Amino acid sequence: MASEQLPSTMKAFVLEQFGQPYQLREVPLPEIEHQDDILIRVEAGSYCHTDAVVAAGTMHPPSLPHIGCHEYAGTVVALPQGKSSIYGLIVGTQVAVSGRGYHVCEKCQECRNPSGPVPDEPGFSVYCPWTHGGLGVHGPGGFREYAVVDSKQVLPIPGSMTAVEVAPLMCAGLTIFAALKKCNLKPGQRVGFIGCGGGLGHLGLQFATKMGLKAVGVDSSPGALQFARDLGTGAYIVNAAETKAEDVRQQLGQEDKAEHISEMGLDAVLILTDSQQSFTYGVDLLRNGGLAIVVSFPPEGFQVSAADLVFRRIRLEGTLIGSNKAMKEMLEFCVEHGVKARVKTYSFLRLNQLVEAYHSGVSGKLVVDFQKND
Ligand SMILES: [Zn+2]
Ligand SMILES: [Zn+2]
Structure with a gap:
């Protein structure tokens, strides 16, 4: 149920060949097909070393074409048909997206007994072997204007933080x-x-x-x-x-x-x-x-x-990324103690320049700011 008129197509940066720059394409808006999924308008997407590894085709080779970015943030624009909220998220909630475990099975040994330093309640697991992988690594991620994400892998952004501040914390942080x-x-x-x-x-x-x-x-x-x-x-x-x-x-x-x-x-x-x-x-x-x-x-x-x-x-x-509980603790810790990633931002259309800067060794986290126009 969308509260705003959504376009039928959108821009996405697509990896069509390993070792080649992303290609800007006009593609259909992704559709919600799963009861846990939500559609977000992406507002910030951060570049991780794993994006470079995936683009080179040397690890986790996804099927091509592929859309990278597994640490991002945006605003919920649609929920599954017939739902007005899901895990407390409503249309308009600004969320941070971690690229881990898309659609965990909820039934396997890992999901029934989540492990890790800050384990989630049963039903979530970073290590579920039946998950459809991580969005942005195995499935399509955040280098696009809209993205379907699993409501179980996101958290609301604390009021004092921006999408650009939160995105680089979703994998690295x-x-x-x-x-x-x-x-x-x-x-x-x-x-x-x-x-x-x-x-x-x-x-x-x-x-x-x-x-x-x-x-x-x-x-x-x-x-x-x-x-x-x-x-x-x-x-x-x-x-x-x-x-x-x-x-x-x-x-x-x-x-x-x-x-x-x-x-x-x-x-x-x-x-x-x-x-x-x-x-x-x-x-x-x-x-x-x-x-x-x-x-x-x-x-x-x-x-x-x-x-x-x-x-x-x-x-x-x-250690492998972190649970939703760890994510919540981390964001609260960042707010309380003023921990911030050092970021350099680029407009969405300059994504390939961001990638070049990454490979030239620019320090800090490189983040696409979808609000930026240049
Ligand atoms: Zn990463
Ligand atoms: Zn599982």
Whole structure:
């Protein structure tokens, strides 16, 4: 039931060939075909590393043509026939969309017992094997004027936040927030971000320091290091190209008045980059018994030192985006503590310029602002 006159067609940026720029096409408006679905007018769409991977055709290859973007935000313009509200959402509600689990089955082991650091009620699961995948990765996402999304994967945007502010939090923000929750650290404990100058890392430094943790950011390119320093979080920023992991541990150990190297270092480390070198550096920063959380997932995987697991009690876990509950907690945390993604915005028609900027290494999150006209 639409409250406004909707057009029959719309503009969409479509991936028609892997490795090629998106093509601007006039396509039919998507239709609501499922009882949980809602139609939104997209207002902001953020670009994620996974968009680049999908466009290159190297991971999760969707069927072509494909519409990317799995972190976006917009306003509800239509609900399923005969419904005036769904999960509290009505026409006019501004919602944030996370690209995870489109139409989870609600019946499988994962859906009946949702797992994760902030698990949802039964009926939702980040890990449902029967889901139709993530919108923007397996199905069509937010680089279009209107999108059909699952009402179970969205949340209302807090009044004080804009669509452009919220969109980059829907993959990057949620992933790093849930990963931090998984570390289960107490204020004063130490956490490291390997790849601190990227989209996830720069949000992680903000979340961690606002949680009262002692954050260490690690990166190796001068631009990424400067970007991380300029956030002003008070995190200790390390240039991995110049400083050995053991030296960092020694230095932290002195501050902590630790007497043996096994007690020196970080309590947890989040691996946000793809290289083996950075994975090893991250694990080498941990004190004995420390936890490494794997967030990135290079196709070739990581090599793990059995000796680290056996003799140093290093623990290893992975994490995948986050639940609706984690999403709600994260947005509330952002409002309370002023956590914001550093964004650079582009008009919708300049999406391919945004992609070029991404590949040239522009720092922060690059976001399409549908209100922008240039
Ligand atoms: Zn993503
Ligand atoms: Zn399921």
